[in-house]
Every structure is written in C-alpha cells, then in structure tokens.
Amino acid sequence: ACRYMEKHGETLNTFSFDFKDNDIYFKSNAFQPERDLPYVRIMLDHYHTNHTYLECDENTLFSALRDAVDAKDFPGMTDVDSSLLYFCSLVKKHNKVALTGECADEIFGGYPWFYREDLLSRDGFPWSADMSVRTLFLKDSFIKDLDLAAYSHDRYQTSLNQAPHLSDETETERKRYNIAYLNIKWFMQTLLDRMDRTSMFSGLEARVPFADRTLVDYVFNIPWEMKAKDGLVKNILRQASKGLLPDEILFRRKSPYPKTYNPYYENLLAKRLKEVLSDSASPLHSLLDLKQVTQFLENPKDYGAPWYGQLMAGPQMIAYLLQIEYFLRKYNVSIRI
Numbered sequence: 001a002c003r004y005m006e007k008h009g010e011t012l013n014t015f016s017f018d019f020k021d022n023d024i025y026f027k028s029n030a031f032q033p034e035r036d037l038p039y040v041r042i043m044l045d046h047y048h049t050n051h052t053y054l055e056c057d058e059n060t061l062f063s064a065l066r067d068a069v070d071a072k073d074f075p076g077m078t079d080v081d082s083s084l085l086y087f088c089s090l091v092k093k094h095n096k097v098a099l100t101g102e103c104a105d106e107i108f109g110g111y112p113w114f115y116r117e118d119l120l121s122r123d124g125f126p127w128s129a130d131m132s133v134r135t136l137f138l139k140d141s142f143i144k145d146l147d148l149a150a151y152s153h154d155r156y157q158t159s160l161n162q163a164p165h166l167s168d169e170t171e172t173e174r175k176r177y178n179i180a181y182l183n184i185k186w187f188m189q190t191l192l193d194r195m196d197r198t199s200m201f202s203g204l205e206a207r208v209p210f211a212d213r214t215l216v217d218y219v220f221n222i223p224w225e226m227k228a229k230d231g232l233v234k235n236i237l238r239q240a241s242k243g244l245l246p247d248e249i250l251f252r253r254k255s256p257y258p259k260t261y262n263p264y265y266e267n268l269l270a271k272r273l274k275e276v277l278s279d280s281a282s283p284l285h286s287l288l289d290l291k292q293v294t295q296f297l298e299n300p301k302d303y304g305a306p307w308y309g310q311l312m313a314g315p316q317m318i319a320y321l322l323q324i325e326y327f328l329r330k331y332n333v334s335i336r337i
Helices: 002-007 037-046 058-072 078-091 104-108 140-146 148-160 171-200 213-220 235-240 263-277 290-298 314-330
Strands: 013-019 050-056 097-099 205-207
Touching (some): 013 037, 037 050, 078 314, 104 235, 171 205, 263 290, 290 314
16 A cells, blocks of 8 residues: 555555553553554554554543444443544544454454364354353343353354355364354454444544455465464465565564553543442343452452453453443343343
C-alpha cells in the first residue's frame, strides 16, 4: 500500500495504538509476551509513512465500555471492544477508509488450537470447551436450569456435521479441517462483527482483505504441513511476504491487541461494580452469586490467565459484568427460564 501510494505521489497514513503508561505497567505473559512499540519503530524505519501514535487512558477506556455495548447492541469483549471503538474514532479524523489485518490467524492457523494436540482433541469448541471458569460467578440454580455446557456442545456438534471433508483424510487432518471450519463459522464471525460495528460507529469503513472470499476458500484447502512448514505457524503467509516486510516483523511471535495493565483501571472497574451490586434493583442480582463476586473483587487479579479468550483476564471479567448490567438495564431485559 505504501509503495503503491508513493508511485502516485502520496504518502500512506498508518496508525498504532497503545495505552497510556503501558511503558510503566506492562507485564509480559504467555498470552501477551511483548509490546508493539519496538516493532512499530522497525516498520517506520523500513517504510516512510505518515504515522500517528494513538493512545488511550484508563478513564477513556472505562467510559467507552458503555459505548461499545451501544455499538454492538450486546455485551462484548469489554476492553477490546471499547478501546477499538475509541481507536477507530481517532482514525476517522484522518481517513474515511482503513485497512486492517483481521482474520489472518483464523484462516492461516495462528491460534494454538490448530497445532496443540490437547486443544485439537477437545470435545467442544477449543476456545470454550471448559464452562467451569465461565460460570464461576453465576448462581447454582441459574447454571442448573440453563445447562450451558450441553447447549454449547450441541452447537459445536451441529457445526461439525456441516464441516466439509475429503474421503482420504487422516484423523489429524480431519481434526484440523474441523478447527478451521469452526474458526470461520464462529470465531471469525465474531471478530468481523466487532470490527464492523466499532468502526462504523464513527463512520470509519474498515476493510478486511484477509477475509476475501476467494482467499479464504483457497487457504482452507492448503495442507497444514504447508501452512506451518518447519513447525512455524502462519509460515505460508510469512514466506509469501518475504522482501515486503523486515524479518523482525515477519517472524515475530504472535502478540495480540494491546490492553492496559494499569491498576488504576482495575480499581475504577471494581469501585463501579461494587456500586452496582449495592443497588438491590440491579438485574445482576438475579444472575450472580454475590459471595463469589465479592471474594473475587477483594483478591489480586491475574493479568495473564484468560477468562474468555486470550485478552479477557481478571479486570476484563469485572468490565464484562458491568457491560451485562448496562445492557440489561438499557434494553429493560427480563430473564425467565
């Protein structure tokens, strides 16, 4: 894109995003090993672009949690949704249309469930096969009446029955094609919906070239041994881009969208949730085991271990409950089982 625009006498606008004071508070962990900033600088040494460093503070992130529910009409992935919403609103001040790299992991096999045997063999969606953590704060009666595990497994099995297969596949190949199909059918749809809603909320058109139908169809049929040649995930995409990007970028270990590690944000969330729970009219009272939630709020949070996906750690769980509460109140939802 940069070279194309240079040929036409123009300079490409690029943007990077991080949280205020992450240089102080960032904590490396298995799910987010490093910050993006050093790699942004490598890219800027390689390509001449009109680059803008965008930043979000904790108060802005907290305030945008409600906006994210408004944009989605539903609770979502908390900080990712709200910060992406804010990110897009800032980009819109410069451009009406933007390119984004959404869906590369889904079609080229960047997630651990494509190659880890324990995840490949799970009898359920690999990203949510275990419901015990997800139901930790729900009332026992609510869990029993809903039977979330059975519902999730039924949707999983129905999807598998629709997955395309070849007659000569090995068992391992079959598992990988199942995972690839589930990613396109479920995981990728969630990301595309999030990207579309958080961008269009501000009138920004975010284009997702990796979700091109022809590319998705083609890559789906590439054998895993080629997609991850020499054991390097997304290797076929990396090798296809040799010469276009510096090797430090091409072969960088996967590190997801940034989040804040500032304890002030966690304190903001905890204070607000305590206020919500002190209101006897809060719709959360009908759903939650208040003893479990209170105990959780009083203990230090793990910023590494995920609750929902790789970015939903302890603070994000609090934010999720706040989004649910706002959603139930805003739409006057009553839950009957």
